[in-house]
Amino acid sequence: GDVAVLVPAAGAGVRLGPGAPKALRLLAGEPLLVHAVRRIAAAPSVHAIVVAAPATEVEAVRAMLAPVAPVTVVPGGAERQASVAAALAAVPAGPEIVLVHDAARALTPPHLVESVAAAVRDGHDAVIPVLPVVDTIKEVDATERVLGTVDRSALRAVQTPQGFRRSVLVAAHRSAGDALTDDAGLIEKQGGAVMCVPGSELALKITRPFDMALAEHLLTTGA
Numbered sequence: 480g481d482v483a484v485l486v487p488a489a490g491a492g493v494r495l496g497p498g499a500p501k502a503l504r505l506l507a508g509e510p511l512l513v514h515a516v517r518r519i520a521a522a523p524s525v526h527a528i529v530v531a532a533p534a535t536e537v538e539a540v541r542a543m544l545a546p547v548a549p550v551t552v553v554p555g556g557a558e559r560q561a562s563v564a565a566a567l568a569a570v571p572a573g574p575e576i577v578l579v580h581d582a583a584r585a586l587t588p589p590h591l592v593e594s595v596a597a598a599v600r601d602g603h604d605a606v607i608p609v610l611p612v613v614d615t616i617k618e619v620d621a622t623e624r625v626l627g628t629v630d631r632s633a634l635r636a637v638q639t640p641q642g643f644r645r646s647v648l649v650a651a652h653r654s655a656g657d658a659l660t661d662d663a664g665l666i667e668k669q670g671g672a673v674m675c676v677p678g679s680e681l682a683l684k685i686t687r688p689f690d691m692a693l694a695e696h697l698l699t700t701g702a
């Protein structure tokens with residue numbers, strides 16, 4: 480395998496409501512992070528996995544993942560971007576393709592990991608999985624008055640794993656300024672090209688209690 484996967488998993492899960500850090504919460508009896516890592520490890524191109532865990536949970540996460548797959552676990556940071564940077568710094572020499580994949584997208588199928596990696600291998604420096612936007616989108620002002628309707632056909636909803644030529648991601652993080660919600664945004668800011676590939680509905684980000692219920696249903700019906 481020529482691919483390393485960074486798994487930012489150090490978030491609190493505030494929007495899920497009170498409880499353990501999100502990556503450690505149970506979905507059908509297993510932590511979200513276990514579901515996520517199992518699917519990443521099932522992708523044949525994956526050679527190394529580096530997890531950024533909540534700083535107080537590094538040992539617990541190591542023990543939890545040992546039976547699932549060989550992983551390196553490092554303490555994450557206060558922002559997602561800092562967690563990604565910490566994981567990136569721990570990638571072993573070798574892999575020239577680096578994917579960044581949210582633990583919160585716990586049901587992401589291995590074939591999506593492969594298709595993102597394949598697009599980087601084919602020569603794209605930065606690759607993101609996307610879905611079309613299904614809702615009508617309005618732009619509003621501060622008082623919620625509608626300013627207009629956005630042309631949905633030109634919009635995409637972005638998922639992970641996002642894939643990068645390793646040198647490109649390292650350079651982007653080195654010169655990164657303000658935190659962004661995704662890694663491809665760092666490349667865009669620096670004028671780099673980012674290419675889309677088809678995403679997967681199973682790669683939904685588990686964010687709110689509704690998403691946990693949906694993910695539980697999907698798992699018990701075969702995801």
Ligand code: CTP
Pocket residue numbers: 486487488489490491492493494495501502531555556557558559560562563581582583584684685686
């Ligand atoms: N993440 C991280 N380090 C942080 C914040 C987030 O590694 N300091 C990770 C989360 O663990 C998650 C991914 O980034 O896998 C996407 O973040 P999000 O879905 O926002 O998760 P949380 O930040 O945990 O959730 P919330 O924003 O509701 O607290």
Ligand code: MG
Pocket residue numbers: 490
């Ligand atoms: Mg968050």
